[in-house]
Amino acid sequence: KHTAELIAAGEVVERPASVVKELLENSIDAGAAQVTVSIESGGVKLIEISDNGTGIEAEYISTAFIRHATSKIEKPDDLNSIHTLGFRGEALASIASVARVELTTRTEADEFATVYRIEGGEEISREPGARAVGTTIRVKDLFYNTPARMKFLKKDSSEGTFVADTIAHVALSHPEVSVKFIREGKLQYVTPGDGQLRSAAYAVLGREFSRDLIELKNQEGVYRITGLITPPKSCRASRSMQHFYINGRYVRNRTMMAGMEMAFKGTMMQGKFPGGILLLEMPADLVDVNVHPAKVEVRFARENDIFDVVYHAVKLALAQPGT
Numbered sequence: 216k217h218t219a220e221l222i223a224a225g226e227v228v229e230r231p232a233s234v235v236k237e238l239l240e241n242s243i244d245a246g247a248a249q250v251t252v253s254i255e256s257g258g259v260k261l262i263e264i265s266d267n268g269t270g271i272e273a274e275y276i277s278t279a280f281i282r283h284a285t286s287k288i289e290k291p292d293d294l295n296s297i298h299t300l301g302f303r304g305e306a307l308a309s310i311a312s313v314a315r316v317e318l319t320t321r322t323e324a325d326e327f328a329t330v331y332r333i334e335g336g337e338e339i340s341r342e343p344g345a346r347a348v349g350t351t352i353r354v355k356d357l358f359y360n361t362p363a364r365m366k367f368l369k370k371d372s373s374e375g376t377f378v379a380d381t382i383a384h385v386a387l388s389h390p391e392v393s394v395k396f397i398r399e400g401k402l403q404y405v406t407p408g409d410g411q412l413r414s415a416a417y418a419v420l421g422r423e424f425s426r427d428l429i430e431l432k433n434q435e436g437v438y439r440i441t442g443l444i445t446p447p448k449s450c451r452a453s454r455s456m457q458h459f460y461i462n463g464r465y466v467r468n469r470t471m472m473a474g475m476e477m478a479f480k481g482t483m484m485q486g487k488f489p490g491g492i493l494l495l496e497m498p499a500d501l502v503d504v505n506v507h508p509a510k511v512e513v514r515f516a517r518e519n520d521i522f523d524v525v526y527h528a529v530k531l532a533l534a535q536p537g538t
């Protein structure tokens with residue numbers, strides 16, 4: 216089969232949150248220690264992301280906006296062994312085709328920055344500018360040239376909430392990166408970037424949720440799991456505080472959910488659900504992240520192993536003295 220066909224064909228850009236997800240992943244891939252995200256009108260009018268990563272070489276900027284030009288997939292096997300978050304090489308191209316984009320970037324080797332504008336896929340201008348090493352991308356007027364897609368958007372406040380969720384997922388799975396989020400001009404939080412999940416959770420999810428979280432840690436064979444869970448007395452009436460990650464990616468997964476909830480069984484009241492942030496690290500070839508183009512749904516080669524490692528990790532954590 217041709218490699219291109221193995222790449223999920225789904226649209227990368229469905230709403231402001233998908234733009235934010237792709238751009239944040241690019242910043243992390245670029246080794247940024249600090250990232251600031253700011254949105255206006257739920258991200259429809261403006262998404263601005265600044266990082267202190269490597270920057271993009273001036274000669275390479277146009278290429279970065281060409282679909283698949285930067286794809287890291289050369290042979291079908293590569294789909295199973297990708298270690299950067301981005302690999303399709305189509306995010307920037309897709310975003311630039313449906314918005315007005317302004318990129319300002321500078322690498323260590325450059326004397327000044329380059330400001331590059333591209334709107335609806337058309338290069339508009341390129342001129343010298345100023346900024347420290349790193350990249351700033353401004354995405355304005357999303358879907359201005361595709362009214363049909365614009366119609367599928369929910370109201371700005373809902374789109375803003377999808378964006379907020381996306382940023383939270385990235386901030387929690389990358390506590391080593393300081394993530395700052397400004398929503399409609401108001402600072403929401405800054406994570407310290409100290410590498411501690413607990414301090415990222417405190418900044419993102421608040422004091423109420425983070426106060427008495429229990430540390431969780433387990434290794435079984437090729438699976439390693441770390442994270443934090445709520446004590447049984449802090450369980451809630453919804454699953455909104457369940458966050459699962461596999462190899463640094465946020466996922467929704469019934470097996471991980473079931474493993475966690477089964478381990479809590481008997482400790483919580485009826486109709487309550489545990490909260491937790493569970494980070495699973497495992498060999499890339501035992502998980503298929505390409506079930507869904509947005510990479511949120513996953514499929515496991517050995518479903519039972521996943522249940523077991525989660526279940527045991529949570530059981531162990533709950534058995535700690537003082538919980």
Ligand code: ADP
Pocket residue numbers: 237241242245266268269270271279280285286287300301302303304305306307308350
């Ligand atoms: P992918 O991430 O799949 O390679 P993208 O379209 O998201 O594709 O990005 C294209 C390329 O642009 C990346 O491979 C990277 O080289 C460069 N790039 C994008 N964003 C940044 C950034 N914030 N910092 C440095 N380089 C970036």
Ligand code: MG
Pocket residue numbers: 237240241300301302304306307
């Ligand atoms: Mg990318």
